[in-house]
Each structure stands twice: as structure tokens, then as C-alpha cells.
Amino acid sequence: MTLQERDKKHLWHPLTQHKLHPNHLAITKAKGALLFDDQGKEYIDGIASWYTCMYGHCNEYITAKVSEQMQQLDHVVFAGFTHEPAIKLSEALMQILPKNQEKIFFSDNGSTSVDIAIKMALQYHFNNGEKRGKIIALEDGFHGDTFGAMSVSGLSVYNGPFEDFFIDVARIQVPTEENFTAVKKQFVELIRTHKVAAFIYEPLVQGAAAMKMFKAELLDELLAIAKEHNVLCIADEVMTGFGKTGKDFASMYLTNQPDIICLSKSLTAGLVPMAITSCTEKVYNAFLSDDIGKGFFHGHTYSANPIACTAALAGIELLQTQEIQDCIERITKAHADFDAKIKQHPKVKETRQLGVIYALDLNIEMDRYGDLRYKLFNFFMENGVCLRPLGNTIYILAPYVITDEQLQKVYRIIEESLGII
Numbered sequence: 001m002t003l004q005e006r007d008k009k010h011l012w013h014p015l016t017q018h019k020l021h022p023n024h025l026a027i028t029k030a031k032g033a034l035l036f037d038d039q040g041k042e043y044i045d046g047i048a049s050w051y052t053c054m055y056g057h058c059n060e061y062i063t064a065k066v067s068e069q070m071q072q073l074d075h076v077v078f079a080g081f082t083h084e085p086a087i088k089l090s091e092a093l094m095q096i097l098p099k100n101q102e103k104i105f106f107s108d109n110g111s112t113s114v115d116i117a118i119k120m121a122l123q124y125h126f127n128n129g130e131k132r133g134k135i136i137a138l139e140d141g142f143h144g145d146t147f148g149a150m151s152v153s154g155l156s157v158y159n160g161p162f163e164d165f166f167i168d169v170a171r172i173q174v175p176t177e178e179n180f181t182a183v184k185k186q187f188v189e190l191i192r193t194h195k196v197a198a199f200i201y202e203p204l205v206q207g208a209a210a211m212k213m214f215k216a217e218l219l220d221e222l223l224a225i226a227k228e229h230n231v232l233c234i235a236d237e238v239m240t241g242f243g244k245t246g247k248d249f250a251s252m253y254l255t256n257q258p259d260i261i262c263l264s265k266s267l268t269a270g271l272v273p274m275a276i277t278s279c280t281e282k283v284y285n286a287f288l289s290d291d292i293g294k295g296f297f298h299g300h301t302y303s304a305n306p307i308a309c310t311a312a313l314a315g316i317e318l319l320q321t322q323e324i325q326d327c328i329e330r331i332t333k334a335h336a337d338f339d340a341k342i343k344q345h346p347k348v349k350e351t352r353q354l355g356v357i358y359a360l361d362l363n364i365e366m367d368r369y370g371d372l373r374y375k376l377f378n379f380f381m382e383n384g385v386c387l388r389p390l391g392n393t394i395y396i397l398a399p400y401v402i403t404d405e406q407l408q409k410v411y412r413i414i415e416e417s418l419g420i421i
């Protein structure tokens with residue numbers, strides 16, 4: 001039996017209707033920006049496996065560090081114990097995170113980092129003697145699939161069975177020049193009339209909403225209002241973190257810095273899962289007390305796993321090298337050149353870019369998961385390029401180490417795909 005046939009026997013894949021989509025391509029190897037299937041065919045990983053392996057698959061620097069760590073200390077409970085990989089990672093993060101961040105709390109994935117951020121915000125107010133239960137979030141935001149993260153995400157057609165169990169969330173539109181007066185008014189009104197604990201947002205780029213981008217100045221105004229009213233600002237940088245926007249974190253384009261930041265995905269460079277929720281001294285101090293109950297009683301078994309911490313540390317070291325910074329500059333420029341050309345195409349409605357994140361909307365109305373998406377996806381894969389269109393949006397978010405040649409191929413195949421739609 002082939003891997004694909006054996007897969008069908010016992011495996012249940014994420015985000016998949018198995019009746020409609022029973023087949024899953026078996027990948028046996030990955031290196032740099034390339035994936036290889038069980039037939040030996042290669043694919044350029046144009047989305048860095050959901051923006052995780054930004055320094056390239058099986059990066060030798062990172063795998064060497066991780067192998068070494070595996071021989072030394074595999075795992076130890078992080079409640080009551082500590083270890084050097086976690087300490088070094090915290091120190092490295094303090095060098096690159098927005099300056100107001102002081103403490104880091106570990107978990108396992110982007111969704112848990114968001115759930116933790118929400119719990120931190122709710123308990124922050126609770127510990128300060130105030131019961132605030134409402135969270136403000138952006139429409140079309142995506143923050144993950146656990147209950148808390150799902151609650152603050154934009155309403156999805158797939159949320160039906162769970163909606164009655166969501167936490168209390170108010171959604172505002174993503175701010176634009178056109179709607180800003182109304183959005184700002186609604187934001188102020190919500191804070192005035194409700195007990196708002198926190199405002200959560202993906203700074204500047206909403207990943208799952210097909211790389212929707214919005215202006216830093218507008219978000220900054222909302223953050224200033226939130227801060228005036230002690231509404232904690234939660235920046236979900238799970239997608240935007242670690243250089244993708246052209247700065248280490250998207251929040252660095254803003255004047256008002258978040259109280260809490262969520263990190264995952266490329267945090268561990270695609271090797272192993274881990275997430276971090278960082279916060280300011282102000283947030284942390286609200287949990288310090290002689291009363292044990294004011295502590296943050298949340299903990300995952302694999303918190304601060306030394307191997308994951310080592311992968312994260314090695315990733316941050318690479319991010320800071322001239323080599324990777326040059327890659328970011330090179331890709332940013334290549335995207336801009338491609339954009340100048342492709343945006344004239346009659347099948348292209350709109351394009352947008354921030355750093356190495358590039359997206360183009362097709363001039364075609366369609367359901368988000370309509371047939372065209374599969375037609376395009378299949379065309380890309382047949383041509384050796386792994387891209388996953390979101391609705392009528394094609395986006396590129398490739399590993400920083402993608403070569404010029406590979407990048408040009410991605411552009412060429414996208415251009416050719418416009419001919420089949």
C-alpha cells in the first residue's frame with residue numbers, strides 16, 4: 001500500500017472534510033525552501049508550511065543545536081524547575097521584543113498562547129478588584145481553534161456547534177480611512193458602556209483573512225484609547241512575528257505597544273511546537289501577592305520544553321544574522337518588482353505587501369472555498385509550487401532562504417495560473 005492509502009485507514013486531518021477530500025500528498029523529505037513527495041517530486045514551499053520554517057526546512061544550524069540539546073536535557077517539569085535553554089531564550093527575546101515586554105509564559109501552540117493572553121487579561125482585572133468580562137476583537141481576525149481563541153476570532157461558518165459556549169466578545173471592523181470615524185466611535189462606546197478587559201488584534205496583517213492589511217496609524221489611535229481606559233492590548237503576533245513584516249515584530253510599526261504579545265509558528269523555526277505569551281511588568285505585578293490564589297494557575301505539561309527552547313533560540317540567532325536580514329531585504333524588493341508587473345494584469349484586482357508577505361486578490365467573485373481554489377492549488381502543485389490560495393487571494397510567504405531562482409519560479413507559476421482562471 002502507498003503512504004496515501006495507509007493514511008486513509010486511521011488518520012483524521014485538520015480542517016478537512018474527508019468525504020470531499022480523501023487524498024493527502026505524502027511528503028518524505030524537506031530541505032531549505034523545498035518539500036519532496038514520496039515520488040521524489042519537489043515543491044517550493046511558498047508558504048513556509050504555514051509560516052513556520054522561515055529559516056528553511058531542516059536548517060543545519062538549528063538541527064545541530066537541537067540534536068546537541070537532546071543529548072543533554074530532554075525535558076523537565078517547568079513548575080518548580082528551570083533550565084538554561086528557557087533562560088537564554090527569555091534573554092534573547094528581551095533583546096528583540098518591544099521594549100515594554102518583561103515576562104514570558106510558555107505554552108504549546110498559537111491558540112493556547114491566545115487563551116493564556118485572554119486569561120491573563122481577565123485575571124489581571126480580577127486581581128485588581130474589578131470584574132471585566134468583555135473582549136474587543138477585530139472582525140475577520142483569526143486567533144486559533146481552542147475555545148478562547150475561537151471566541152475572539154471572526155465569526156466562521158464552521159463555528160455553529162460551538163457559538164453558545166463562546167466567551168463575551170464584541171467585534172469591530174478592521175479600521176480603514178473610510179470607516180475610521182465610525183469604528184472609533186463604536187470602540188469608545190463599547191469601552192464606556194461595558195466592562196472591557198482587553199482588545200485583541202493581529203497587528204497590521206490579518207493572516208488567515210487572506211493577508212488583509214491595515215494602517216498602523218489607525219490601530220495606534222485605537223490602542224491609545226484602550227490604554228487610557230486600562231483595557232489591556234493583546235497583539236497576536238503568531239503570524240507576524242520574527243521578521244516577516246520587515247521588522248522583528250509588526251508592533252514595532254506602532255507607537256503604542258501591547259501589554260501582552262502572543263508568539264508561535266516561526267518561534268521554533270518549524271521544528272517543534274511551542275508558544276509564548278509575553279507581558280509587561282504591570283501585568284505580571286497584578287499576579288504577585290501573598291495570596292496564592294492571585295497567581296496564574298495555568299500550566300501545560302510541555303511548558304518550556306528545552307528542545308523547543310533551543311530551536312527558538314537558534315532561530316532568533318539566525319534572524320539576527322546579516323545573512324537572514326539580507327534575505328528579507330532581497331525578498332521584499334523582489335516582491336515589489338513582481339508587484340509592479342503583475343498588478344497591471346486584468347485578472348488581478350488588488351495587491352498588497354508588507355515585508356516578505358505578499359498577496360494578490362483575483363478579479364473574480366467566488367465562495368471562499370469554491371472550486372477555483374482547488375483548481376489553482378492543483379495547478380500550483382502540478383508545477384512544483386506549494387501555495388494555498390485563501391478564497392480569491394493568492395499569497396506568498398516563503399522561507400527567508402528561498403533562492404532568487406526559486407522565487408522567480410513562484411512568480412512565473414502565479415502569472416501562468418492567471419491564464420487558467
Ligand SMILES: *Cc1c(COP(=O)(O)O)cnc(C)c1O
Nearest residue numbers: 109110111142143144207238239
Ligand atoms: C496560526 C495562528 C494562530 C493559531 O496558532 P496554532 O498554533 O495553529 O494554534 C493564532 N493566531 C494567529 C494570528 C495565527 O496565524
